[in-house]
Each structure stands twice: as C-alpha cells, then as structure tokens.
Amino acid sequence: EAGVTQSPRYAVLQEGQAVSFWCDPISGHDTLYWYQQPRDQGPQLLVYFRDEAVIDNSQLPSDRFSAVRPKGTNSTLKIQSAKQGDTATYLCASSYRNTEVFFGKGTRLTVV
Amino acid sequence: GDQVEQSPSALSLHEGTDSALRCNFTTTMRSVQWFRQNSRGSLISLFYLASGTKENGRLKSAFDSKERRYSTLHIRDAQLEDSGTYFCAAANYGNEKITFGAGTKLTIKP
Numbered sequence: 001e002a003g004v005t006q007s008p009r010y011a012v013l014q015e016g017q018a019v020s021f022w023c024d025p026i027s028g029h030d031t032l033y034w035y036q037q038p039r040d041q042g043p044q045l046l047v048y049f050r051d052e053a054v055i056d057n058s059q060l061p062s063d064r065f066s067a068v069r070p071k072g073t074n075s076t077l078k079i080q081s082a083k084q085g086d087t088a089t090y091l092c093a094s095s096y097r098n099t100e101v102f103f104g105k106g107t108r109l110t111v112v
Numbered sequence: 113g114d115q116v117e118q119s120p121s122a123l124s125l126h127e128g129t130d131s132a133l134r135c136n137f138t139t140t141m142r143s144v145q146w147f148r149q150n151s152r153g154s155l156i157s158l159f160y161l162a163s164g165t166k167e168n169g170r171l172k173s174a175f176d177s178k179e180r181r182y183s184t185l186h187i188r189d190a191q192l193e194d195s196g197t198y199f200c201a202a203a204n205y206g207n208e209k210i211t212f213g214a215g216t217k218l219t220i221k222p
Contacts, residue, residue: 031208042118042199042212043155056209089153098208100160101145101201106153 002026004104006092012110013082021077021107025094033101034067034077035091043091049075082111115139116202118213125190126221133185133216135200142203144175144183149197149215158185158198170194187218195220 005024013019025032031050035043046065047057051072060067064083069075079086089108095101117136125131135144146158159166161175161183170188183202187194201212 033210035212037153042214043201045209045211048208050208055207091155095208098142098203100157101210102157103147103155106155108153 004092004094004102006090006104006107008107009105010108010110012112014112015083016081018078018080019082019109020079021090021092021109023075023077023092023104025073025075025092026096026102029094029096029102030072031095031098032069032075033091033093033095034075035093036088037091037106038088046077079109082109084111087111115141115204115211116200116213118200118216120216121214122217122219124219124221127190127192129190131187131190131218133187133198133200133218134182135184135202135213136182137180137202140180140205142180142205144173144200144202145210146173146183146185147199147201148194149199151196155199190218190220192220192222194218 033048034046037043047060047067049069064080067077089106091106093101093103115138143162145160147155159173163177165174172186175183197215197217199215201210203210
C-alpha cells in the first residue's frame, strides 16, 4: 500500500512569492490534515478535511494561506505572498475513520 | 490553550539504559499516537492506542484507560539508532482534531 505522498520535497522562495504544496493521501482515507512544523517545534495543525469538506481551518492564516480538497482525495495547500515567518516543514497526513494517522515526508520551505 | 504537555523536553542517555517519556493531556482524549522524527524530518508512527498498552521490541507504550489524561512511552536497552525527537499526538473526542506535544529530543551516547 502506498503511503502519503507529498511534493515538492523542498522549496526556496523570496518573500512575496507564491507556492503550492500537493498531497496524495492513502487511498480510501477520508480525513486529510495539513500541519506546519517550524524548526525545533512540534507540528501545528493548519487545517483538516473530512472528504472534500473543510472541518477546521481556524489556525490557517486566511489572508495568505488556502487549502482545498475538491474531490475528497488529493489536496493542495497554497501560500500567497510568502513571508520569512512561513519558513517551516509542511506535513500532510491522512487517516480512516478517526484511527491511526499516517504522515508524508513533508515539504521543507525556506523563505528568504 | 495547549492540550498536550510532553516531558522531558530533552534527554541524554548511554546505550543500554532505559527511559520513560510522558504526555499529559489537559482534557480527556480519545486516543494517542507516538511518533519518532528522524534526522530527515520524517514522522514514523510507533504506536497508536485507544486504550491499554502495546509493545514492539524494546518499545512499550501505555494509555491511561481510566481517565485518559496521560500516556507513556518506555524505551528499554536504548541503542544509538533510538536517537531522535519523539512526539505524542492526541485526538479529541467529538472530532478528528489531533494535537501534538512539543516533543522530547532523545540523544543516545555510546
């Protein structure tokens, strides 16, 4: 069984540029999560979906971040106008029916 | 506020020793999952518990089934490859929200 796939693995941007991260969850998993992990900190939830619906995006900086999962499978997280404070690893995870969560390898973003 | 409190924040041990990591929850949690994050940043799932205990080789984890307010991870006979940062993550009742602790950075010395 394939795991959670994320791309790209790395991204380097200048402030003000936009970037999109892509996630392909484990097939059949209904719940998909996006986390932000700054260096030397624990992952912090940004948004999660059940199927195509956003369940909680309260921690997503809505002025510059957006996330979609239009068909309830793959998901895209986009940052408009990146800031240096967005430098972090972005992790995608999926689970089925509120059970064990599986993570992708993450996208390491550096904003200079 | 913070719901998952992890301790200790850092731990340095010699090979062959035993250790215990702990997560306390400020509210009753439905389940807990333990991860090890390697040097490349990958989060490797060690255990998922909705109750009771699980064991895998030198690792053992427990989730307080009565009050569901804490979980522990025991590492027996530590080896160099156990080094890394260990995270617990707990799931709330009533939703799928999963909250991480701040992690324990474990260093195993020869």
